[in-house]
Amino acid sequence: MSEDSSWHEAPTQGQPVVPQSRKVVVVLENASLEAARLHPYRQESKMQLLNCDEHQSILKRLGRDIADARPDIVHQCLLTLLDSPLNKSGHLEVYIHTAKGVVIRINPACRIPRTIKRFSGLMVQLLERGSISGDVEGNTKLLEIVPPPVSLYLPKNAKRIALSWNAPQVRLYKYFKDLPEGQPVVVSVGAMAKGPDTFADEYTDEKIGISSFALSASVACGKDSYMLNPTKQKPIPTLVDEVDEDELRQIIYVLPTDPRTNRVMLTSSLKGEDEDWVLAKCEAESHENQDADVHRETYEQVGVRGQIVGLVGSFYECSKKGKPKSHIKVYELQIDELIKKWPGRKKRDRRWFTLEEVLNIVSEKPYLVQSFQMTTLVNELR
Numbered sequence: 001m002s003e004d005s006s007w008h009e010a011p012t013q014g015q016p017v018v019p020q021s022r023k024v025v026v027v028l029e030n031a032s033l034e035a036a037r038l039h040p041y042r043q044e045s046k047m048q049l050l051n052c053d054e055h056q057s058i059l060k061r062l063g064r065d066i067a068d069a070r071p072d073i074v075h076q077c078l079l080t081l082l083d084s085p086l087n088k089s090g091h092l093e094v095y096i097h098t099a100k101g102v103v104i105r106i107n108p109a110c111r112i113p114r115t116i117k118r119f120s121g122l123m124v125q126l127l128e129r130g131s132i133s134g135d136v137e138g139n140t141k142l143l144e145i146v147p148p149p150v151s152l153y154l155p156k157n158a159k160r161i162a163l164s165w166n167a168p169q170v171r172l173y174k175y176f177k178d179l180p181e182g183q184p185v186v187v188s189v190g191a192m193a194k195g196p197d198t199f200a201d202e203y204t205d206e207k208i209g210i211s212s213f214a215l216s217a218s219v220a221c222g223k224d225s226y227m228l229n230p231t232k233q234k235p236i237p238t239l240v241d242e243v244d245e246d247e248l249r250q251i252i253y254v255l256p257t258d259p260r261t262n263r264v265m266l267t268s269s270l271k272g273e274d275e276d277w278v279l280a281k282c283e284a285e286s287h288e289n290q291d292a293d294v295h296r297e298t299y300e301q302v303g304v305r306g307q308i309v310g311l312v313g314s315f316y317e318c319s320k321k322g323k324p325k326s327h328i329k330v331y332e333l334q335i336d337e338l339i340k341k342w343p344g345r346k347k348r349d350r351r352w353f354t355l356e357e358v359l360n361i362v363s364e365k366p367y368l369v370q371s372f373q374m375t376t377l378v379n380e381l382r
Contacts, residue, residue: 313371
């Protein structure tokens with residue numbers, strides 16, 4: 001197989017590939033995708049994808065750590081990558097390298113199921129059949145198990161990097177800008193709950209850090225796919241360096257969470273007749289001392305009081321020319337009290353949502369997805 005064969009054969013979701021643009025390959029390493037029978041001695045027992053929430057007894061019987069069964073990490077990474085402008089414009093390839101050594105090639109046209117339950121069922125079918133086709137004839141492989149090692153499918157002249165929290169931190173924009181024009185890039189991301197950063201030592205040239213914080217794999221994928229996007233897309237909130245905060249709009253989002261039930265309280269929007277569930281949001285007058293704004297808006301819009309856990313997301317929204325025009329901050333507030341009669345009750349409803357439901361609701365806004373990954377609810381499940 002030539003180094004570019006899979007790149008040119010894969011569908012590009014209706015968008016032409018820019019001839020001189022950079023090719024990007026993301027490898028999700030040490031992925032927790034393993035199927036097993038719940039009752040190995042029963043012939044009718046079906047294969048299921050092991051996960052730490054539903055199969056703790058099986059993992060205990062097998063002498064396995066529950067952290068070894070985290071398919072949700074791969075699921076979140078795939079949603080982030082395949083929904084990115086980088087992929088939709090035809091510039092991205094994604095491979096999964098499981099902890100068991102299985103290599104999976106993802107067609108850029110593949111649409112990953114939004115729920116973890118359906119994703120698990122799809123992965124079981126893939127592990128049993130070897131491929132998932134997009135047509136009756138089986139000519140288009142959306143998901144395919146290919147022979148290892150994964151290095152066989154990587155461009156030979158590519159810059160190969162692995163992301164690591166312990167590695168020297170770099171500014172992604174400058175780092176990628178300094179690479180030779182058109183040089184392919186291979187980014188290896190650890191898709192596991194924990195473990196050393198040696199997962200890609202066999203084929204990578206360098207390890208880099210992209211944040212002073214320990215980011216989730218999904219957030220890391222989001223940052224890389226945005227920085228490597230060569231097409232002119234509508235700007236989304238991103239990180240920039242020096243700006244004058246006094247000249248920017250200060251926009252605040254609040255995530256009201258309940259750590260006892262692992263749920264999030266959302267409010268309905270005021271637009272139209274159909275309810276659209278959103279986060280409490282306001283525009284602050286100053287970039288300093290915004291705690292009062294957080295408490296006021298959650299009380300007036302959602303009818304809750306609580307303690308601010310901290311800032312879980314900070315982004316700059318830029319104009320088409322790249323100039324920052326607003327500063328978006330996302331705060332987590334742990335709920336202590338529900339107010340029966342709150343100021344906005346006649347215009348808004350409120351409702352509890354699970355972690356999975358909220359991720360689906362905010363999936364169109366990558367900066368909210370990234371912020372949600374940094375909340376205490378998600379971190380406690382890791």
